[in-house]
Amino acid sequence: MGVSSAGGKTAPVHVLTERYDRGRVPRVRRVQPLVRPCKVKRGVRLIDDAHRVEHVLASLLVESSPSTHAMRRNVGESPVLGLKFARCRVRRQAAKCSQVQLLSPRMRWNHIIALLGVFVACLEAHSVERRRRRCEDALIRREWRTLDDEEKAEYIAAVQCMLDKPSRSNVAGATRRYDDFVATHIIQAEQTHFVGFFYPHHRLLVASFEYALRKECGYGGAQPYWDWLLDVDDLAASPIFDPDTGFGGNGEWVPGTHARPWHTMELPLPSNHGFPDRTGGGCIPDGPMPSYGEFVASSEPNAHASGHYGVGGLYGAMTDKWSSPVDPVFWLHHANVDRLWWSWQYRNLPGRLMDISGPLVSQDWTNQRGGNITLSDENLLVAIGEGTSVDGTMDIRGGFLCYDYDGIY
Incomplete structure (x- = not known):
């Protein structure tokens, strides 16, 4: 030759x-x-x-x-x-x-x-x-209380539209379009919590829900978010729970056989558990979290989980690891969780657009796949039939996604 x-x-x-x-x-x-x-x-x-x-x-x-x-x-x-x-x-x-x-x-x-x-x-x-290809006409996600009453009503109507439309998946038990997104979260819960996929997967899930609201239900806005820091003094008084322009509150208490004494009793909370009195050091804008692995380990079980438990309590829907999207507040909560990640990314954007790490399966479970997440791994929404690579969801303003926030932390 x-x-x-x-x-x-x-x-x-x-x-x-x-x-x-x-x-x-x-x-x-x-x-x-x-x-x-x-x-x-x-x-x-x-x-x-x-x-x-x-x-x-x-x-x-x-x-x-x-x-x-x-x-x-x-x-x-x-x-x-x-x-x-x-x-x-x-x-x-x-x-x-x-x-x-x-x-x-x-x-x-x-x-x-x-x-x-x-x-x-x-x-x-x-x-x-x-x-x-960076998006030139990005959707701007805004905090819920910055929307006027008409904009809030439009979003709630779009969510109701998703509850009225028939399912487009083949998942058993899914009868409404909204169920398709809940089913995705249920099916993939073990592969997307306390693993490297947590932030990329939920970013894609919220973006897909936002897309469905706009394309299938005629919603003209972007997915709003709920900044919990604005409500730390009185969570129950948040406009998120307004009965007319929000998603409703606790409603009236209805006594019955379920209201057993140990469910309704009030107990004093001891003020001193052995911790010294401190006023705190204030906000730490950068945080001791230089890598994605450290960031997700700190934020997922704390800021993220607190939003779920703060709304769902012990037995509410928002507290359930699998079916929490049945509560529509889930989407506003996770939009802010995504905003938290974007705030961290934005402080060192070139490097952190490629910073991903963490196991593919939770350390609490055993699985033959094992290994760690990479940018080329597939990021799928199984019940919805959508997906891209992890790399495709790292940047909210270019490539597969095209949105931004009205402000970051």
């Missing part, structure tokens, strides 16, 4: 011939023996020293940033040298790259540089195209 050299011997030839103008990076492969040297055609580069070129390209594609995370799961053995060679799917490719051929014997190094330039141009085009 080769071409005739000056000495009459046959030099080995390796040809790289796959066109990659649709976002596919070419693969090096062996071809049938060539009868004569290939002629230089328009749009084709003839390169010598295929071994060295392949080594450089492999290093370039595997190590290059910012596109590395989009291709890391598509690395295979090169049939030429046995090196790791990235067969990556460069998505949303902007540049039209030419067909490339690698040949030996000796030819000039400027051809090698030209080929590397093509690859660099392709990778840079991918990065530029991704930035170009």
